[in-house]
Amino acid sequence: MLEVKNLTVNYGAITALHDVSLRVEAGTIVTLIGGNGAGKTTTLRAISGMVKPKAGQILYEGRDITGVPPHKLVGQGLAHSPEGRMVFANLTVLENLRMGAYLQRDKAVIARELEFVYATFPRLQERAAQLAGTLSGGEQQMLAIGRALMSQPKCLLLDEPSLGIAPLLVKSIFEKIVELNRTRGLTILLVEQNANLALQVSSYGYVLETGRVILAGEAASLRADPKVREAYLGG
Amino acid sequence: MTELLQQLINGLSLGAIYALIALGYTMVYGVLRFINFAHSDVFMIGSYVGFYLAPKLGAGSVLGGLAVLFSAMAACALLGVIIEKLAYKPLRNRSTLTVLITAIGVSLLLQNGGQKLFGPNPRAFPKLFPETQLHFGELTVSSNQLIVLAVSIFLLVMLWWIVHRTRIGTAMRALSFNATAASLVGINNDAVISFTFALGSALAGAGGILYAMNYPSIDPLMGTLPGLKAFVAAVLGGIGNLPGAALGGLLIGLVETFISGTRASTFRDAIAFAILILILLFRPAGLLGKMRVEKV
Numbered sequence: 001m002l003e004v005k006n007l008t009v010n011y012g013a014i015t016a017l018h019d020v021s022l023r024v025e026a027g028t029i030v031t032l033i034g035g036n037g038a039g040k041t042t043t044l045r046a047i048s049g050m051v052k053p054k055a056g057q058i059l060y061e062g063r064d065i066t067g068v069p070p071h072k073l074v075g076q077g078l079a080h081s082p083e084g085r086m087v088f089a090n091l092t093v094l095e096n097l098r099m100g101a102y103l104q105r106d107k108a109v110i111a112r113e114l115e116f117v118y119a120t121f122p123r124l125q126e127r128a129a130q131l132a133g134t135l136s137g138g139e140q141q142m143l144a145i146g147r148a149l150m151s152q153p154k155c156l157l158l159d160e161p162s163l164g165i166a167p168l169l170v171k172s173i174f175e176k177i178v179e180l181n182r183t184r185g186l187t188i189l190l191v192e193q194n195a196n197l198a199l200q201v202s203s204y205g206y207v208l209e210t211g212r213v214i215l216a217g218e219a220a221s222l223r224a225d226p227k228v229r230e231a232y233l234g235g
Numbered sequence: 236m237t238e239l240l241q242q243l244i245n246g247l248s249l250g251a252i253y254a255l256i257a258l259g260y261t262m263v264y265g266v267l268r269f270i271n272f273a274h275s276d277v278f279m280i281g282s283y284v285g286f287y288l289a290p291k292l293g294a295g296s297v298l299g300g301l302a303v304l305f306s307a308m309a310a311c312a313l314l315g316v317i318i319e320k321l322a323y324k325p326l327r328n329r330s331t332l333t334v335l336i337t338a339i340g341v342s343l344l345l346q347n348g349g350q351k352l353f354g355p356n357p358r359a360f361p362k363l364f365p366e367t368q369l370h371f372g373e374l375t376v377s378s379n380q381l382i383v384l385a386v387s388i389f390l391l392v393m394l395w396w397i398v399h400r401t402r403i404g405t406a407m408r409a410l411s412f413n414a415t416a417a418s419l420v421g422i423n424n425d426a427v428i429s430f431t432f433a434l435g436s437a438l439a440g441a442g443g444i445l446y447a448m449n450y451p452s453i454d455p456l457m458g459t460l461p462g463l464k465a466f467v468a469a470v471l472g473g474i475g476n477l478p479g480a481a482l483g484g485l486l487i488g489l490v491e492t493f494i495s496g497t498r499a500s501t502f503r504d505a506i507a508f509a510i511l512i513l514i515l516l517f518r519p520a521g522l523l524g525k526m527r528v529e530k531v
């Protein structure tokens with residue numbers, strides 16, 4: 001579904017990614033783990049076209065999408081729920097969700113997707129008329145995911161859904177993520193600080209360190225790997 | 236009492252024009268975070284479009300007057316889009332200062348181009364609508380003032396509807412909050428920016444016509460002063476805030492009119508700048524502007 005080949009990304013003089021390659025098979029959940037500044041967010045940004053790679057290639061459903069701007073990828077079923085959530089704080093929850101379906105002109109489809117998002121996150125329905133900026137952090141995360149779902153993605157790039165959220169809610173959000181993968185066949189590339197949880201729901205994982213892939217493998221074998229356990233799973 | 240009411244009507248009809256221009260400054264600021272100094276000259280071009288089209292479109296009747304008004308709006312919308320595409324879009328990732336200086340350049344180009352094209356001398360603006368004076372007791376209201384108020388209110392309501400009730404209007408608000416997030420939901424930011432320029436410039440065009448109707452001579456430098464006052468109105472209301480710009484415009488119009496009616500009338504043009512200095516000192520966010528709170 002998604003393939004990244006030898007990706008190199010620079011921010012000015014800083015090289016954030018060196019020669020990173022990874023694959024995400026259709027219908028799977030794949031995790032990127034790594035410490036702060038390892039290049040996880042940069043990888044997602046390069047895939048969704050927010051930053052232009054210096055070298056390398058990105059293939060989506062077999063098509064070369066390297067350097068294609070984000071707004072053109074959404075229509076092809078590639079959605080990105082970014083780090084920091086970036087909900088439109090000045091818009092209501094409902095307006096945010098409608099913006100998620102910006103490219104969809106069929107009102108019936110929008111209504112159906114809205115119902116689906118509300119069923120997944122009932123809290124959003126209760127808050128539909130509220131300004132997104134006044135939501136709690138956890139609610140904003142639900143909104144960010146819900147907004148990405150409104151575009152009916154085939155593949156979702158999800159950056160740190162657990163950031164700043166109480167453990168109980170994290171668990172429930174992860175359950176939703178798995179459910180979306182099971183019931184809708186949604187392919188997910190997940191970036192997560194909580195490596196333990198992320199590897200539990202994933203089938204495959206990549207470990208990034210200072211912009212390089214240092215380890216890759218089945219999620220279960222990564223969880224058993226002593227180096228991974230020590231560095232990312234707390235021993 | 237009558238005097239006061241009279242001044243109120245005069246002030247509101249002047250303020251409504253400032254409000255229309257101020258909205259263009261504030262909308263462009265909202266999506267691109269810079270002050271489009273060429274906006275006041277788009278307003279001037281609106282007046283000249285009216286000047287040249289009036290005889291061709293049957294001005295002097297209600298329908299003819301409206302035809303002139305809408306043509307000027309359409310012409311200015313197009314001009315605004317062209318200016319954006321040619322002058323500002325190539326500078327999209329440059330510093331705000333670069334874009335600001337470019338805007339001043341475009342403004343000078345329009346002013347000097349206008350002097351070359353239309354001649355530097357003031358021209359008498361033709362009569363667009365049938366004119367009468369209406370008397371309510373001792374109160375006198377010209378039909379032109381009523382037209383200014385009616386058209387402005389209509390345009391403000393339309394604008395509100397576009398910005399709050401349509402898909403592209405919502406996209407404008409989304410883009411003004413976070414351009415990156417806007418592109419991630421599939422919004423083509425360039426298209427929305429063009430639309431914003433079209434909308435703001437159309438309002439300036441309408442302002443140009445309404446202004447010329449009440450101050451019946453026009454010249455290529457006429458945009459400067461009303462433009463500056465409208466800019467102050469936008470800052471007064473809170474730059475980037477649409478209701479703020481409308482409110483700011485009305486307030487500036489009212490203050491200016493009341494000052495004109497006193498012995499301090501020579502200060503009528505200075506008052507806007509005194510207001511600007513006061514806001515910048517005491518309430519830089521403007522009357523309706525607020526600091527944004529973003530949860531992380």
Ligand SMILES: Nc1ncnc2c1ncn2[C@@H]1O[C@H](COP(=O)(O)OP(=O)(O)OP(=O)(O)O)[C@@H](O)[C@H]1O
Nearest residue numbers: 011014015016034035036037038039040041042043
């Ligand atoms: N806009 C930018 N300009 C300059 N350097 C940047 C920029 N964004 C990221 N970087 C640098 O690139 C490197 C990778 O950053 P990235 O955000 O991809 O890390 P990350 O793995 O997502 O980290 P975290 O877990 O803290 O979110 C870091 O060293 C960071 O400082």
Ligand SMILES: [Mg+2]
Nearest residue numbers: 040041042083
């Ligand atoms: Mg990150």
